[in-house]
Amino acid sequence: MSEDKTVLSVRDLKLYYRTKKGVVKALEEIAFDLKKEDVLAVVGESGCGKSTLARALVRVLPRNIHTYEGKVILNGRNVMELDEETFRREVRWKKISIVFQGAMNSFNPVFRIGYQVAEPLIIHDNVEKKEALNRARQLMELMGMPGAFAERYPFELSGGMKQRAAIAMALITNPEIVILDEPTSALDVLTQANIINLLKRIKNELRLTYVFITHDLGLASELANKVAVIYAGKMVEISAADVFYTEPKHPYSRGLIASVPTLSTDRTPEFISGSPPSLIDLPSGCRFHPRCRFAWDKCRTEEPSMFRLEENHLVRCWLYGGGK
Numbered sequence: 001m002s003e004d005k006t007v008l009s010v011r012d013l014k015l016y017y018r019t020k021k022g023v024v025k026a027l028e029e030i031a032f033d034l035k036k037e038d039v040l041a042v043v044g045e046s047g048c049g050k051s052t053l054a055r056a057l058v059r060v061l062p063r064n065i066h067t068y069e070g071k072v073i074l075n076g077r078n079v080m081e082l083d084e085e086t087f088r089r090e091v092r093w094k095k096i097s098i099v100f101q102g103a104m105n106s107f108n109p110v111f112r113i114g115y116q117v118a119e120p121l122i123i124h125d126n127v128e129k130k131e132a133l134n135r136a137r138q139l140m141e142l143m144g145m146p147g148a149f150a151e152r153y154p155f156e157l158s159g160g161m162k163q164r165a166a167i168a169m170a171l172i173t174n175p176e177i178v179i180l181d182e183p184t185s186a187l188d189v190l191t192q193a194n195i196i197n198l199l200k201r202i203k204n205e206l207r208l209t210y211v212f213i214t215h216d217l218g219l220a221s222e223l224a225n226k227v228a229v230i231y232a233g234k235m236v237e238i239s240a241a242d243v244f245y246t247e248p249k250h251p252y253s254r255g256l257i258a259s260v261p262t263l264s265t266d267r268t269p270e271f272i273s274g275s276p277p278s279l280i281d282l283p284s285g286c287r288f289h290p291r292c293r294f295a296w297d298k299c300r301t302e303e304p305s306m307f308r309l310e311e312n313h314l315v316r317c318w319l320y321g322g323g324k
Ligand SMILES: Nc1ncnc2c1ncn2[C@@H]1O[C@H](COP(=O)(O)OP(=O)(O)OP(=O)(O)O)[C@@H](O)[C@H]1O
Pocket: 017, 018, 019, 024, 026, 044, 045, 046, 047, 048, 049, 050, 051, 052, 053, 062, 064, 101, 215, 279
């Protein structure tokens, strides 16, 4: 259960990339609040800006940044105001850490896994190597790995085991918040289920707060108590998870839910027609209007703001506010 303390507030977070073809407006007007032990699932189609959000929160950015602004308030402190050195020393890994998308395939093949899990402690905390290796081993065991696996090289581990090691690595500096970017994609369903159960257990044991990025709504429902839907770089709905799964409001959220196959009914999954727009050349008005069956004139010309339906339920759609 989450308690009342807000650990992370994000306001007006914006990130644009510079490219030869123009400016990619990857993320705009992102805002949410997380209380301790919350799990926010961030869902949306490929390319909508989920990994960009992850990188923006831990400030691990490529060189071609055009704009990076907004507030990331961690325990009351806007860490966007910190210079890079202070952010590195006090925030990244220490307060917010991340399991990058594809992390399990990013281990260096020439170093043992235990050393790589321990590396953030050795590099960022100046912890002595032997002590850091011991801690890595303990964490790998907490992640359900035999301690002896610390001595193995990445190629000697299965995908599931490598992913457990990647999660152990994100936890080694005792962060409060962990960003999990597609932590189970590319794994078989049983391994996925094991890792989700593990993530649940360690969240409770270590009292962690997660930002859980996934395109899999089924997995999100296993872990999340809040869901944020991103469409073409903007958050279009955020609510408690049970509300999202039973009464999604935004037409895009409704389409996402309707597209999930279920075993319990013979309902045929529906698909959202069309594809997401280019983030370099966004549609006028509501970004979803070319694909929305409810769209009317206003949707084509005026961009909706977030309308509040209930205290914790916001929707970016003219159907829910602003008049006709
Ligand atoms: N360094 C970059 N330079 C230019 N454009 C980028 C860069 N990184 C990402 N993008 C673009 O920004 C948009 C958002 O990308 P992002 O990786 O955040 O999407 P995503 O939601 O994580 O997708 P996926 O589900 O496939 O992982 C995409 O259009 C992508 O092509």
